[in-house]
Amino acid sequence: MKSAEAYEHEQGWDFEKAAMPYVDSLYNTAYRMTRNSEDAEDLVQETYLKAYKYYDKFEEGTNFKAWLFKIMKNTFINNYRKKKLTPHKIDFSEIEESYERVIQKNAPDLIKDPESEIFQDMMDEDVKRALDSLPHDYKMVVLLADIEGFSYKEIAEILDCPVGTVMSRLYRGRKMLERTLLEYARKYGYIRGQAEPAKMRSRKDETKGRKKKEQPEGEEAEVQEPEENEEEILFADEEDADLELEEEEEEFGIE
Amino acid sequence: MLCREVKRAVYFFLDGTLDPKHKRDFSKHLKLCPECEQRITIQRRIRLFIKKRLARLTAPARLKQRLTRSLRAFAD
Numbered sequence: 001m002k003s004a005e006a007y008e009h010e011q012g013w014d015f016e017k018a019a020m021p022y023v024d025s026l027y028n029t030a031y032r033m034t035r036n037s038e039d040a041e042d043l044v045q046e047t048y049l050k051a052y053k054y055y056d057k058f059e060e061g062t063n064f065k066a067w068l069f070k071i072m073k074n075t076f077i078n079n080y081r082k083k084k085l086t087p088h089k090i091d092f093s094e095i096e097e098s099y100e101r102v103i104q105k106n107a108p109d110l111i112k113d114p115e116s117e118i119f120q121d122m123m124d125e126d127v128k129r130a131l132d133s134l135p136h137d138y139k140m141v142v143l144l145a146d147i148e149g150f151s152y153k154e155i156a157e158i159l160d161c162p163v164g165t166v167m168s169r170l171y172r173g174r175k176m177l178e179r180t181l182l183e184y185a186r187k188y189g190y191i192r193g194q195a196e197p198a199k200m201r202s203r204k205d206e207t208k209g210r211k212k213k214e215q216p217e218g219e220e221a222e223v224q225e226p227e228e229n230e231e232e233i234l235f236a237d238e239e240d241a242d243l244e245l246e247e248e249e250e251e252f253g254i255e
Numbered sequence: 256m257l258c259r260e261v262k263r264a265v266y267f268f269l270d271g272t273l274d275p276k277h278k279r280d281f282s283k284h285l286k287l288c289p290e291c292e293q294r295i296t297i298q299r300r301i302r303l304f305i306k307k308r309l310a311r312l313t314a315p316a317r318l319k320q321r322l323t324r325s326l327r328a329f330a331d
Contacts, residue, residue, distance in 0.1 A: 178298070
Protein backbone atom coordinates (compact mmCIF):
# COMPACT_ATOMS: atom_id res chain seq x y z
CA MET A 1 0.00 0.00 0.00
CA LYS A 2 1.35 3.38 -0.95
CA SER A 3 1.26 6.39 1.27
CA ALA A 4 -1.54 8.85 0.72
CA GLU A 5 0.95 11.37 -0.67
CA ALA A 6 2.32 8.97 -3.23
CA TYR A 7 -1.15 7.90 -4.19
CA GLU A 8 -2.29 11.44 -4.66
CA HIS A 9 0.19 11.95 -7.45
CA GLU A 10 -1.32 9.22 -9.44
CA GLN A 11 -4.26 9.28 -11.75
CA GLY A 12 -6.16 7.04 -9.38
CA TRP A 13 -6.75 9.73 -6.83
CA ASP A 14 -7.93 12.14 -9.44
CA PHE A 15 -10.34 9.63 -10.85
CA GLU A 16 -11.66 8.63 -7.48
CA LYS A 17 -12.35 12.22 -6.57
CA ALA A 18 -14.14 12.81 -9.85
CA ALA A 19 -16.11 9.59 -9.96
CA MET A 20 -17.20 8.85 -6.41
CA PRO A 21 -19.85 11.57 -6.23
CA TYR A 22 -21.83 9.67 -8.89
CA VAL A 23 -21.94 6.35 -7.12
CA ASP A 24 -25.52 6.78 -5.88
CA SER A 25 -26.77 7.76 -9.32
CA LEU A 26 -25.03 4.87 -11.00
CA TYR A 27 -26.13 2.41 -8.36
CA ASN A 28 -29.74 3.56 -8.56
CA THR A 29 -29.84 3.11 -12.32
CA ALA A 30 -27.91 -0.17 -12.12
CA TYR A 31 -30.41 -1.45 -9.58
CA ARG A 32 -33.34 -0.54 -11.79
CA MET A 33 -31.63 -2.22 -14.73
CA THR A 34 -30.62 -5.46 -13.04
CA ARG A 35 -33.45 -5.52 -10.50
CA ASN A 36 -31.29 -6.79 -7.69
CA SER A 37 -28.66 -5.27 -5.48
CA GLU A 38 -25.97 -7.88 -5.96
CA ASP A 39 -25.90 -7.53 -9.75
CA ALA A 40 -26.23 -3.78 -9.41
CA GLU A 41 -23.16 -3.60 -7.18
CA ASP A 42 -21.17 -5.77 -9.56
CA LEU A 43 -22.24 -3.64 -12.49
CA VAL A 44 -21.21 -0.43 -10.76
CA GLN A 45 -17.85 -1.89 -9.76
CA GLU A 46 -17.14 -3.08 -13.28
CA THR A 47 -18.16 0.32 -14.61
CA TYR A 48 -15.76 2.10 -12.25
CA LEU A 49 -12.86 -0.15 -13.11
CA LYS A 50 -13.45 0.24 -16.84
CA ALA A 51 -13.86 3.98 -16.50
CA TYR A 52 -10.63 4.14 -14.55
CA LYS A 53 -8.84 2.11 -17.18
CA TYR A 54 -9.99 4.42 -19.94
CA TYR A 55 -9.85 7.63 -17.95
CA ASP A 56 -7.25 9.09 -20.29
CA LYS A 57 -9.78 8.76 -23.11
CA PHE A 58 -12.26 10.98 -21.32
CA GLU A 59 -12.40 14.37 -22.98
CA GLU A 60 -11.93 17.16 -20.51
CA GLY A 61 -14.84 19.58 -20.56
CA THR A 62 -17.42 17.00 -21.63
CA ASN A 63 -20.00 15.51 -19.29
CA PHE A 64 -18.26 13.09 -16.95
CA LYS A 65 -21.46 11.74 -15.46
CA ALA A 66 -22.86 10.96 -18.92
CA TRP A 67 -19.55 9.30 -19.80
CA LEU A 68 -19.81 7.01 -16.76
CA PHE A 69 -23.41 6.16 -17.62
CA LYS A 70 -22.41 5.31 -21.14
CA ILE A 71 -19.77 2.89 -19.90
CA MET A 72 -22.31 1.34 -17.56
CA LYS A 73 -24.87 0.97 -20.33
CA ASN A 74 -22.30 -0.78 -22.56
CA THR A 75 -21.15 -3.02 -19.75
CA PHE A 76 -24.73 -3.94 -18.98
CA ILE A 77 -25.47 -4.81 -22.60
CA ASN A 78 -22.36 -6.96 -22.83
CA ASN A 79 -22.95 -8.80 -19.59
CA TYR A 80 -26.63 -9.10 -19.13
CA ARG A 81 -28.58 -8.26 -22.17
CA LYS A 82 -27.62 -11.26 -24.22
CA LYS A 83 -28.90 -13.68 -21.69
CA LYS A 84 -31.77 -11.84 -20.11
CA LEU A 85 -33.33 -9.31 -22.38
CA THR A 86 -34.85 -9.51 -25.77
CA PRO A 87 -36.45 -6.68 -27.70
CA HIS A 88 -40.21 -6.43 -27.50
CA LYS A 89 -42.82 -5.44 -29.94
CA ILE A 90 -45.52 -3.37 -28.40
CA ASP A 91 -48.97 -2.44 -29.50
CA PHE A 92 -48.64 1.19 -28.63
CA SER A 93 -51.95 2.30 -30.08
CA GLU A 94 -53.72 0.01 -27.64
CA ILE A 95 -51.78 1.59 -24.77
CA GLU A 96 -52.63 5.05 -26.01
CA GLU A 97 -56.32 4.18 -26.25
CA SER A 98 -56.63 2.70 -22.81
CA TYR A 99 -54.71 5.66 -21.39
CA GLU A 100 -57.22 8.05 -22.94
CA ARG A 101 -60.11 5.99 -21.66
CA VAL A 102 -58.91 6.03 -18.07
CA ILE A 103 -58.03 9.73 -18.13
CA GLN A 104 -61.35 10.75 -19.61
CA LYS A 105 -63.41 8.58 -17.36
CA ASN A 106 -61.64 9.63 -14.19
CA ALA A 107 -60.71 13.22 -14.94
CA PRO A 108 -62.80 14.82 -12.16
CA ASP A 109 -61.22 12.58 -9.53
CA LEU A 110 -57.74 12.99 -10.93
CA ILE A 111 -57.81 16.76 -10.55
CA LYS A 112 -59.36 16.76 -7.10
CA ASP A 113 -57.20 17.76 -4.12
CA PRO A 114 -54.43 19.40 -6.15
CA GLU A 115 -52.44 20.01 -2.98
CA SER A 116 -52.04 16.35 -2.13
CA GLU A 117 -50.22 13.63 -4.00
CA ILE A 118 -52.22 12.21 -6.85
CA PHE A 119 -52.25 8.52 -5.88
CA GLN A 120 -51.23 9.08 -2.32
CA ASP A 121 -52.32 5.68 -1.05
CA MET A 122 -50.44 3.76 -3.68
CA MET A 123 -47.73 1.50 -2.34
CA ASP A 124 -44.13 2.10 -3.37
CA GLU A 125 -44.01 -1.55 -4.37
CA ASP A 126 -46.66 -0.88 -7.02
CA VAL A 127 -44.74 2.08 -8.40
CA LYS A 128 -41.64 -0.08 -8.65
CA ARG A 129 -43.64 -2.83 -10.32
CA ALA A 130 -45.03 -0.36 -12.85
CA LEU A 131 -41.53 0.80 -13.72
CA ASP A 132 -40.29 -2.77 -14.03
CA SER A 133 -43.12 -3.57 -16.39
CA LEU A 134 -41.61 -1.24 -19.00
CA PRO A 135 -39.49 -2.79 -21.72
CA HIS A 136 -35.84 -2.14 -20.99
CA ASP A 137 -35.20 0.59 -23.59
CA TYR A 138 -38.18 2.60 -22.43
CA LYS A 139 -37.35 2.19 -18.79
CA MET A 140 -33.83 3.45 -19.46
CA VAL A 141 -34.89 6.73 -21.03
CA VAL A 142 -37.45 7.38 -18.30
CA LEU A 143 -34.85 6.77 -15.60
CA LEU A 144 -32.18 8.85 -17.29
CA ALA A 145 -34.52 11.76 -17.95
CA ASP A 146 -36.83 11.81 -14.97
CA ILE A 147 -34.66 10.48 -12.18
CA GLU A 148 -31.16 11.46 -13.28
CA GLY A 149 -32.16 14.65 -15.05
CA PHE A 150 -30.09 14.15 -18.20
CA SER A 151 -31.04 16.21 -21.26
CA TYR A 152 -32.29 14.49 -24.43
CA LYS A 153 -28.91 15.06 -26.05
CA GLU A 154 -27.02 13.52 -23.16
CA ILE A 155 -29.32 10.52 -23.18
CA ALA A 156 -28.78 10.13 -26.92
CA GLU A 157 -25.06 10.11 -26.26
CA ILE A 158 -25.30 7.58 -23.45
CA LEU A 159 -27.52 5.25 -25.42
CA ASP A 160 -25.83 5.79 -28.79
CA CYS A 161 -29.01 6.68 -30.62
CA PRO A 162 -30.48 9.76 -32.32
CA VAL A 163 -32.17 12.43 -30.19
CA GLY A 164 -35.42 11.71 -32.05
CA THR A 165 -35.31 8.13 -30.80
CA VAL A 166 -34.81 9.34 -27.25
CA MET A 167 -37.83 11.59 -27.58
CA SER A 168 -40.01 8.88 -29.03
CA ARG A 169 -38.99 6.40 -26.38
CA LEU A 170 -39.46 8.95 -23.67
CA TYR A 171 -42.91 9.77 -24.94
CA ARG A 172 -43.88 6.12 -25.06
CA GLY A 173 -42.10 5.07 -21.90
CA ARG A 174 -43.75 7.79 -19.85
CA LYS A 175 -47.10 7.04 -21.44
CA MET A 176 -46.79 3.35 -20.62
CA LEU A 177 -45.69 4.03 -17.07
CA GLU A 178 -48.51 6.48 -16.47
CA ARG A 179 -51.00 4.12 -18.04
CA THR A 180 -49.90 1.32 -15.73
CA LEU A 181 -50.13 3.58 -12.69
CA LEU A 182 -53.59 4.73 -13.73
CA GLU A 183 -54.64 1.12 -14.16
CA TYR A 184 -53.39 0.22 -10.70
CA ALA A 185 -55.05 3.28 -9.26
CA ARG A 186 -58.34 2.39 -10.82
CA LYS A 187 -58.13 -1.27 -9.98
CA TYR A 188 -57.19 -0.85 -6.36
CA GLY A 189 -59.35 2.19 -5.72
CA TYR A 190 -56.59 4.81 -5.31
CA ILE A 191 -58.58 7.09 -7.55
CA ARG A 192 -61.19 8.35 -5.18
CA GLY A 193 -64.91 8.08 -5.70
CA GLN A 194 -64.61 5.24 -8.13
CA ALA A 195 -67.10 2.45 -8.72
CA GLU A 196 -64.60 0.03 -7.25
CA PRO A 197 -64.33 0.99 -3.60
CA ALA A 198 -60.95 1.30 -1.94
CA LYS A 199 -60.26 -1.91 -0.10
CA MET A 200 -57.60 -3.85 1.65
CA ARG A 201 -55.92 -6.07 -0.82
CA SER A 202 -53.49 -8.91 -0.92
CA ARG A 203 -51.23 -10.34 -3.57
CA LYS A 204 -53.89 -12.96 -4.12
CA ASP A 205 -56.46 -10.34 -5.10
CA GLU A 206 -54.00 -8.86 -7.51
CA THR A 207 -53.38 -12.07 -9.35
CA LYS A 208 -57.05 -12.82 -9.45
CA GLY A 209 -57.97 -9.39 -10.76
CA ARG A 210 -55.32 -9.43 -13.34
CA LYS A 211 -56.20 -12.81 -14.68
CA LYS A 212 -59.80 -11.89 -15.05
CA LYS A 213 -59.40 -8.48 -16.56
CA GLU A 214 -56.40 -8.85 -18.76
CA GLN A 215 -54.38 -11.65 -20.11
CA PRO A 216 -52.04 -13.29 -17.63
CA GLU A 217 -49.08 -11.14 -16.60
CA GLY A 218 -50.29 -7.76 -17.88
CA GLU A 219 -46.85 -6.82 -19.06
CA GLU A 220 -46.09 -9.85 -21.18
CA ALA A 221 -49.55 -9.78 -22.63
CA GLU A 222 -48.74 -6.75 -24.74
CA VAL A 223 -45.36 -7.98 -25.67
CA GLN A 224 -45.08 -10.17 -28.66
CA GLU A 225 -42.29 -12.22 -30.12
CA PRO A 226 -38.94 -10.48 -30.28
CA GLU A 227 -37.91 -9.29 -33.67
CA GLU A 228 -34.56 -8.38 -35.10
CA ASN A 229 -34.83 -4.67 -35.41
CA GLU A 230 -37.05 -3.36 -32.70
CA GLU A 231 -37.01 0.26 -33.66
CA GLU A 232 -37.97 -0.22 -37.27
CA ILE A 233 -40.73 -2.63 -36.47
CA LEU A 234 -42.04 -0.51 -33.69
CA PHE A 235 -42.44 2.51 -35.86
CA ALA A 236 -43.42 0.72 -39.00
CA ASP A 237 -46.54 -0.32 -37.13
CA GLU A 238 -47.36 3.13 -35.93
CA GLU A 239 -50.51 4.52 -37.42
CA ASP A 240 -49.61 8.01 -36.41
CA ALA A 241 -46.76 8.47 -38.82
CA ASP A 242 -46.02 11.90 -37.38
CA LEU A 243 -44.57 10.29 -34.34
CA GLU A 244 -41.57 9.00 -36.18
CA LEU A 245 -38.10 9.47 -34.83
CA GLU A 246 -36.42 12.59 -36.09
CA GLU A 247 -39.62 14.36 -37.00
CA GLU A 248 -40.50 14.82 -33.39
CA GLU A 249 -37.28 16.65 -32.81
CA GLU A 250 -37.71 18.93 -35.80
CA GLU A 251 -41.35 19.58 -35.22
CA PHE A 252 -41.11 20.73 -31.66
CA GLY A 253 -37.66 22.24 -31.97
CA ILE A 254 -36.23 20.99 -28.71
CA GLU A 255 -33.80 22.78 -26.43
CA MET B 256 -52.29 23.90 -32.27
CA LEU B 257 -54.84 21.10 -32.40
CA CYS B 258 -55.82 18.95 -29.43
CA ARG B 259 -53.96 15.98 -30.87
CA GLU B 260 -50.80 18.04 -31.26
CA VAL B 261 -51.13 19.21 -27.68
CA LYS B 262 -51.37 15.58 -26.55
CA ARG B 263 -48.21 14.69 -28.40
CA ALA B 264 -46.25 17.68 -27.21
CA VAL B 265 -47.28 17.43 -23.58
CA TYR B 266 -44.08 15.89 -22.22
CA PHE B 267 -41.90 18.30 -24.11
CA PHE B 268 -43.96 21.13 -22.70
CA LEU B 269 -43.61 19.75 -19.18
CA ASP B 270 -39.87 19.22 -19.76
CA GLY B 271 -39.60 22.85 -20.85
CA THR B 272 -37.97 21.85 -24.11
CA LEU B 273 -40.49 23.22 -26.58
CA ASP B 274 -39.18 26.06 -28.68
CA PRO B 275 -40.69 29.48 -27.90
CA LYS B 276 -43.18 29.44 -30.75
CA HIS B 277 -44.62 26.02 -29.92
CA LYS B 278 -44.64 26.90 -26.27
CA ARG B 279 -46.72 29.99 -26.99
CA ASP B 280 -49.13 28.02 -29.17
CA PHE B 281 -49.37 25.36 -26.53
CA SER B 282 -50.16 27.78 -23.72
CA LYS B 283 -52.65 29.61 -25.92
CA HIS B 284 -54.43 26.35 -26.65
CA LEU B 285 -54.66 25.51 -22.96
CA LYS B 286 -56.33 28.80 -22.20
CA LEU B 287 -59.02 28.09 -24.79
CA CYS B 288 -59.48 24.37 -24.27
CA PRO B 289 -60.56 23.26 -20.78
CA GLU B 290 -60.32 19.61 -21.75
CA CYS B 291 -56.63 19.80 -22.66
CA GLU B 292 -55.98 22.04 -19.70
CA GLN B 293 -57.44 19.38 -17.44
CA ARG B 294 -55.32 16.67 -19.05
CA ILE B 295 -52.15 18.66 -18.55
CA THR B 296 -53.02 19.19 -14.91
CA ILE B 297 -53.47 15.44 -14.48
CA GLN B 298 -50.27 14.60 -16.33
CA ARG B 299 -48.33 17.14 -14.35
CA ARG B 300 -49.60 15.57 -11.13
CA ILE B 301 -48.71 12.07 -12.30
CA ARG B 302 -45.21 13.21 -13.21
CA LEU B 303 -44.70 14.76 -9.82
CA PHE B 304 -45.85 11.53 -8.26
CA ILE B 305 -43.45 9.42 -10.33
CA LYS B 306 -40.49 11.66 -9.60
CA LYS B 307 -41.21 11.62 -5.92
CA ARG B 308 -41.89 7.93 -5.58
CA LEU B 309 -39.00 6.78 -7.71
CA ALA B 310 -36.57 8.92 -5.81
CA ARG B 311 -33.00 7.78 -5.91
CA LEU B 312 -31.76 4.80 -3.97
CA THR B 313 -28.52 5.24 -2.11
CA ALA B 314 -25.59 2.97 -2.84
CA PRO B 315 -24.81 0.71 0.13
CA ALA B 316 -21.78 1.75 2.17
CA ARG B 317 -20.11 -1.58 1.43
CA LEU B 318 -20.19 -0.79 -2.28
CA LYS B 319 -18.41 2.51 -1.71
CA GLN B 320 -15.74 0.74 0.31
CA ARG B 321 -15.45 -1.95 -2.31
CA LEU B 322 -14.97 0.63 -5.06
CA THR B 323 -12.34 2.57 -3.17
CA ARG B 324 -10.43 -0.62 -2.39
CA SER B 325 -10.57 -2.01 -5.91
CA LEU B 326 -9.63 1.32 -7.52
CA ARG B 327 -6.63 1.68 -5.25
CA ALA B 328 -5.58 -1.90 -5.84
CA PHE B 329 -5.89 -1.28 -9.55
CA ALA B 330 -3.78 1.87 -9.34
CA ASP B 331 -0.98 0.16 -7.43
